[in-house]
Amino acid sequence: MLRPHDLIWINNAQSLTTQDTMPEWVTQQWRTSLPLVVRRDVQDGGRIPVGIRGMKRSQRAAGWVDEQSVVRCVTPESLIADPIALLQSSFVSLPPVQVLIMLMQTPWPWVWGVTGSCGYALATDIPVMHTDSDLDLVLRCPQKTTAEELAHFAERIAQVQLPCRTDVQVETPTRGFCSDRMATR
Structure with a gap:
């Protein structure tokens, strides 16, 4: 069971979506070799709420990923x-x-x-x-x-x-x- 703050990796970049247009820095910087942060929000039909982290502190975005695309999880513990x-x-x-x-x-x-x-x-x-x-x-x-x-x-x-x-x-x-x-x- 995934919990807020867990870091997850996915195998399908197309499974990552945002509510609005994907920020340009996400398409330039983020790739599936980088983790997403599970965030606290309502799950949407098997989709996990995640945070996307950029290289700058100001680069943060909210998104969702398909549960079946998760291939790795690292917990804070x-x-x-x-x-x-x-x-x-x-x-x-x-x-x-x-x-x-x-x-x-x-x-x-x-x-x-x-x-x-x-x-x-x-x-x-x-x-x-x-x-x-x-x-x-x-x-x-x-x-x-x-x-x-x-x-x-x-x-x-x-x-x-x-x-x-x-x-x-x-x-x-x-x-x-x-x-x-x-x-x-």
Whole structure:
């Protein structure tokens, strides 16, 4: 089952459609060797809502793909499953990856993973992340989670002097929401 923030690859570029005209940068830059980001929206008859990412921060577009064209999926959780892979990543010296390594040393009560430019870079080895990049995380909370539990998580993160801003998206069975910015430089 695909969830928001999963990165997916498709085998048929014609399966990718947008509600309006496809932006010119998409036709120039995007190809099936690049992932799409599953986004939160209504599925349209087996079509998966996705985000298309360009090389510039301003290049983002919403689209849909046919479910049967998905050939690969990388979850935010899988990107942090192997600490050795993170340590061997070409991005290990960048602050967002340093924070991931620090956070991995603490057992958390939730399944969590990395999204945003850091997740995209780790999944593709494309250098879209830089020294000033934020770290975007997703917490998957399949059971009811109290505001107190989330506040405790935020407090523990705030106790550490993180080298980059860290934003957290909380996913529950019924919705997703952005937590307040957890920490700043």
